[in-house]
Amino acid sequence: MAQKPSIPKGTRDFSPEVMVKRNYIFDTIKSVFKLYGFMPLETPSMENLSTLMGKYGEEGDKLLFKVLNSGDFLSKVDHHHLEEKNSIKLTNKISEKGLRYDLTVPFARYVVQHQNDISFPFKRYQIQPVWRADRPQKGRYREFYQCDVDVVGSNSLINELEIIQIVDKVYKRLNINVVLKINNRKILAGIAEAIGQADKIIDITVAMDKLDKIGIENVNKELAEKGIDHEAIEKLQPIILMEGSNENKLDVIKGILKDSELGMKGVEELQEIFDYLKTVPVDTEVELDLTLARGLNYYTGAIFEVKALDVEIGSITGGGRYDDLTGIFGLKDVSGVGISFGADRIFDVMEQLNLFPEETCVSTQVMFVNFGEKEELYCLPLVNKLRDAGISAEMFPSSVKMKKQMNYANKKHIAYVVMVGETEMNEDKISVKNMTTGEQDLKTIDDFIHILKE
RNA sequence: GUGGAUGUAGCUCAGUUGGUUAGAGCGCUGGUUUGUGGUUCCAGAGGUCGUCGGUUCGAGACCGAUCUUCCACCCCA
Numbered sequence: 001m002a003q004k005p006s007i008p009k010g011t012r013d014f015s016p017e018v019m020v021k022r023n024y025i026f027d028t029i030k031s032v033f034k035l036y037g038f039m040p041l042e043t044p045s046m047e048n049l050s051t052l053m054g055k056y057g058e059e060g061d062k063l064l065f066k067v068l069n070s071g072d073f074l075s076k077v078d079h080h081h082l083e084e085k086n087s088i089k090l091t092n093k094i095s096e097k098g099l100r101y102d103l104t105v106p107f108a109r110y111v112v113q114h115q116n117d118i119s120f121p122f123k124r125y126q127i128q129p130v131w132r133a134d135r136p137q138k139g140r141y142r143e144f145y146q147c148d149v150d151v152v153g154s155n156s157l158i159n160e161l162e163i164i165q166i167v168d169k170v171y172k173r174l175n176i177n178v179v180l181k182i183n184n185r186k187i188l189a190g191i192a193e194a195i196g197q198a199d200k201i202i203d204i205t206v207a208m209d210k211l212d213k214i215g216i217e218n219v220n221k222e223l224a225e226k227g228i229d230h231e232a233i234e235k236l237q238p239i240i241l242m243e244g245s246n247e248n249k250l251d252v253i254k255g256i257l258k259d260s261e262l263g264m265k266g267v268e269e270l271q272e273i274f275d276y277l278k279t280v281p282v283d284t285e286v287e288l289d290l291t292l293a294r295g296l297n298y299y300t301g302a303i304f305e306v307k308a309l310d311v312e313i314g315s316i317t318g319g320g321r322y323d324d325l326t327g328i329f330g331l332k333d334v335s336g337v338g339i340s341f342g343a344d345r346i347f348d349v350m351e352q353l354n355l356f357p358e359e360t361c362v363s364t365q366v367m368f369v370n371f372g373e374k375e376e377l378y379c380l381p382l383v384n385k386l387r388d389a390g391i392s393a394e395m396f397p398s399s400v401k402m403k404k405q406m407n408y409a410n411k412k413h414i415a416y417v418v419m420v421g422e423t424e425m426n427e428d429k430i431s432v433k434n435m436t437t438g439e440q441d442l443k444t445i446d447d448f449i450h451i452l453k454e
Numbered sequence: 455g456u457g458g459a460u461g462u463a464g465c466u467c468a469g470u471u472g473g474u475u476a477g478a479g480c481g482c483u484g485g486u487u488u489g490u491g492g493u494u495c496c497a498g499a500g501g502u503c504g505u506c507g508g509u510u511c512g513a514g515a516c517c518g519a520u521c522u523u524c525c526a527c528c529c530c531a
Binding site: 102137140404405435 | 455487489490492521522524525526528529530531
């Protein structure tokens with residue numbers, strides 16, 4: 001017991017039962033992505049640290065998993081670096097690779113690296129694990145899967161519309177009730193400008209974003225702690241607490257931002273997206289939330305976040321537009337917009353609400369009981385016949401007690417058990433037992449296949 | 455990274471102010487039934503009490519360290 005093996009903190013094994021359900025999520029998401037013309041892409045788990053560092057803010061750098069260099073890496077390090085015991089400086093000397101933190105930055109790197117082979121707009125989806133050296137909590141893991149869709153090389157807000165449609169369709173297919181919150185980084189910047197605190201945009205928006213969680217008093221307290229003066233906080237109140245329809249909010253914010261060129265640009269963008277939205281059926285509620293702030297380190301336009309309505313779990317999907325992500329890697333004027341579905345949290349939501357369809361836990365449809373050598377030889381071709389007909393079937397691999405074989409079938413939720421002994425072989429028929437009703441009757445293999453194919 | 459809780463059989467949990475061979479339910483194995491699972495009844499296996507160290511005549515209970523899981527902050531999917 002003491003030597004029981006284990007896995008690192010915040011990582012998980014996925015049992016077959018769980019994998020079937022996870023694949024259901026991945027397949028559903030993938031099918032929607034394909035419907036909108038996105039193509040698959042994969043990038044390595046490891047990137048050069050130079051690609052990753054500085055893209056997620058100071059906090060992000062700390063949460064990067066770094067990979068130690070191979071070989072005798074310490075021998076090349078200067079003595080004074082070792083004696084200094086400065087972890088950050090030393091890290092630069094002994095590690096040059098890191099595990100990816102998200103899929104967006106590696107994607108931007110890919111686009112820049114392969115710019116001559118790509119024709120724009122470039123639409124890709126990517127479903128892979130990412131790693132964060134965060135302290136784990138419920139719904140928060142150190143290794144988790146993201147399902148990203150992005151379009152780069154197009155400024156059109158039709159792309160934003162498509163992202164919203166994808167969110168709508170994915171959650172409709174998964175049967176999860178959600179609200180899609182939308183905001184615009186330019187509006188946030190405009191607000192900061194309008195209250196005379198343009199340089200404090202990050203502090204202001206991060207505090208505003210916590211409204212739902214900590215309430216208005218605490219938001220104001222945090223703003224004051226960050227050095228925002230009373231007058232500015234006062235001006236912010238009507239914005240933070242703004243209610244009403246999207247149109248109303250847009251009208252009000254338009255008035256507030258009328259002197260901010262950038263802010264007005266954001267208002268226009270949102271207006272255009274809402275206009276586009278009127279042309280297609282989208283059932284998901286799209287709510288303009290002026291306190292929404294995400295990915296401020298690289299988003300420049302729209303910001304999206306999706307929350308499940310029936311479960312308390314934080315956001316299950318997030319994204320936005322980034323105008324200059326490829327610029328960091330030397331490719332200017334390539335704007336992108338994308339969104340990321342958090343598969344692990346979606347899983348938790350579906351598990352809690354019992355939304356996985358029954359079929360997802362069914363593996364084998366038909367099991368043949370094994371009665372012995374003679375029967376085995378007789379049944380093997382029959383099992384194969386079922387498989388050829390596209391029916392998943394298996395024969396119990398040894399002629400152990402029947403109770404054990406039945407038990408196996410029962411636990412695996414196998415729908416039918418076929419029994420072929422001496423009597424059946426003489427008649428050239430099989431006994432088929434329906435495991436849900438308990439009914440059992442004698443028929444030919446062809447009749448059985450015919451029934452199953454209906 | 456900071457602060458706080460937690461850890462006893464495969465699972466969910468009991469275990470009184472430190473005191474003999476640590477319990478229950480579910481699950482598992484076998485039998486009741488040598489061609490019938492999911493329901494009954496009977497029997498059985500399984501724990502160096504997260505790990506390491508300390509206090510004590512004696513520790514599952516107390517102390518320290520470490521790990522896990524969870525919660526808050528930070529940030530985020």
